[in-house]
Amino acid sequence: MSPISRRTLVLGGLATAGVGALPAAAQTSVITATAAVPYPFQLGIASGEPDANSVVLWTRLAPSPLNADGHGGMATTDVPVDWQVSTTDTFSTLVASGTVTASYAAAHSVHVVAGGLNPDSDYFYRFRAQGYVSPVGRTRTTPAIGTNGRDLLMSFTSCAHYEEGYYTVYRRMAEDNPGLILHVGDYIYEYGGTSGRPRLYAGTTECVTLADYRRRYAQHKSDPDLQAAHAVAPWIVVPDDHEVENNYAGMVRADSTPSLTTAQWTARRTAAYQAYYENMPLRPAQTYNGNSIPLYRRLRWGSLAVFHMLDTRQYRDDQACGDGWKVCSDADLASRSLPGNTQETWLLDGFNQHLATWDIVGQQVFFARRFNSTGASMDSWDGYRASRARIQQGWVDRSVRNPVVLTGDVHRAWASDLKADYSNASSATIGSELVSSSVTSGGDGDGSTTIPDVGTNPWLKFYNNRRGYVRTTITPTQLHADFRAVAKVSEHGAAATTVKSFVIEDGRPGLQAV
Template structure:
């Protein structure tokens, strides 16, 4: 992927270069800039969901994004937004362009499926509205079906709690110039402001659509997050905090804040709508009332297939009241974390052998991790039969290179996946890479001693700092570099590689580098 220029990373003023390149048809829909029309691109731009010939382009108009009504200072009217795609960041030649309507009812969010693009190619894009040009973003398409294409540099992370630190991790990810970024959940947190924090959430715990929209706006005003969105296409899945901590399908963790059944349904609907409005997702993922279709498959030529899971919306309730504990109910065969339909969908996709690497992007700890007090009922340890069905399913289907990517736990881990967790000498049948968080849990202490490794010998790595995983995929190996920053309580810390592993094609399991 071509190196990103300073034009793309510096948000705002520099992006106006090349304004004259807009075609006449697009210029006709643009409102002349005046003092009464302030800059509407305060939330930046993004792209996502790439395939071989198209990519989603996203923005949301919000000149004063922190307004309590969630509308970002926009009037109750729809607005025409022009968009452009070029092979250069000067936009001297356009390969795609058009005009789309940003609707008040959708908080003036824009989702453009920019088509007619070439496979395995780099592009730049931007928007224009109300006489203003957006920042410039860089994106790319995937290789054509059947083509391996270039080696893929991928970065992934999760869990960005605004109150627990600065978003330096996003900036360091952007500086890697990745080909794609995966976010594995907890993009926002729903909690109200916490007394004594350096950075505070606006308002109380979010419940209404206006609340969720404003919370996304507060996060998206961070320049480091905007830089990460501008540098590469994203593939995203939510976890729990995009709605409410540890919810399971239609079941709440507890009744705090107190809500009626109807109010809880409305809250979940609002959360799903705001998630779609603020993510570069395709129209197939648009929310429909009290549900949203988020599990999906993305093909990266013959190199990799991304199976992105939703482990919240369809799960059985956490066993034994949730928490860490000993719980025999966690073994019940009728319990499922992704739900029966999604389990079947996943195994069907794995059985198609669409790419060298089958990447399962999901949210919660997958390998068995028992401690003296038991296991986490919110992870796959609380749904052991479900995990066993999926693992045995990929063995039965002769899946050569399953790799599970995980977020949620605010620490970095790496693990071999075993055919039988009661027998440490059983076959290694897959690999799990667990990213740390962007900020959640604060600076951390840098510990690298693997907890409870005596009862979980397949656990190969642990680190308690904030960070991300940088992974390079080729037809012969996957290399994973665990990157962290020393502090998120202060802005601008450097990133360092703590540990690297390689997974060889056809040989599941971690090899330390």
């Protein structure tokens, strides 16, 4: 993928930029700017969900992002938005273009499926509305089915609590020029504001209404480091719990603050799903539908990799024994499922299709067994041990070549071998898990690399308590993973360093340190 330039990140991004900033060849459907209309692209742009011939382009018009009504300073009228795709950032020749309506009902968000593109190709895109040009983004299509295409640089992360620090991690991810970014949950946090933090939320109450969630996304997406990461590559996203409420399970609340009736909780979940769709570069197939949103899905990167993206919140059984860390026999019940029975079957069916060299499961919570003196986390797969066993045995029975699980949630970096039998440490290694640290959640951290409780969990191969991300290079012969970390998020601009690297070799389960 060609390096992204400063021009790419800022072209059209100044609030004073009007249609005159467009190259002459691209000045079509010109909208006349007026001084009374402020710059609407304060939330940046994004792309996502690539396939071999198309990609989703996203923006949301919001000249005043933090307005309490959640509409970002937009009037109640709908607005036409032009979009353009080109092979160059000068847009001298367009390969796709059109006009779409940004509606008040959808918080003036835009989801364009830009089609007719070539496989395994780089593109630039931008929007124009109300006389202004958006920043320019770079995106990429996947290789055609049956081909591996170029090696894939894919980075992933999770857990971006706005108040707990600066989004330097996103900036460092962007600087790597990845071909793909995965976000595996907690893109926002629903909590109310807390004083004394490096940054403060607009408003002090916990998100409950649609306006609350829209405003929260707007504050996150106003951040220039997050905007840079969205502008550099297409994203694939799945939520965890904080996009709705901490540790919720299906329709069961885990948090009594604020106090809500059943009807109010249902309305809150509906609002959260709507706001998630409005603010993510998702395809129409993922449109929210009342109190649900269809988010588990498969994305194929040619014959190199298939990404099985799971939703581990919406369909799960309630956490066993009241949640928390504990010893709990109910966690072994065969009737309990973390992704839900339907999603389990869907995942196993996907394994059986043998679509690519690498079967990558993008999901949220710790997958390998991790016990300590107080037991195990009932919110993780340790609270749903029969469900985990069915999935692991499922990929063994189906002869999955290279199963790799990607995880977030725990605000620390971990790497693990996955075992056929966790009661027998010498049992076969049948897969690998890479756990990204957080963008900011947990604060600076202490930099420790001493693996907790490794004596009782010898399959745990790495731990680090800094904020960061995992950078992977995926080829037909190996997956190389670099655990990247920054020393501080309480201050802006820290450098990123590689703390540890591993290789997973094709056909050889388990992590090899490099």
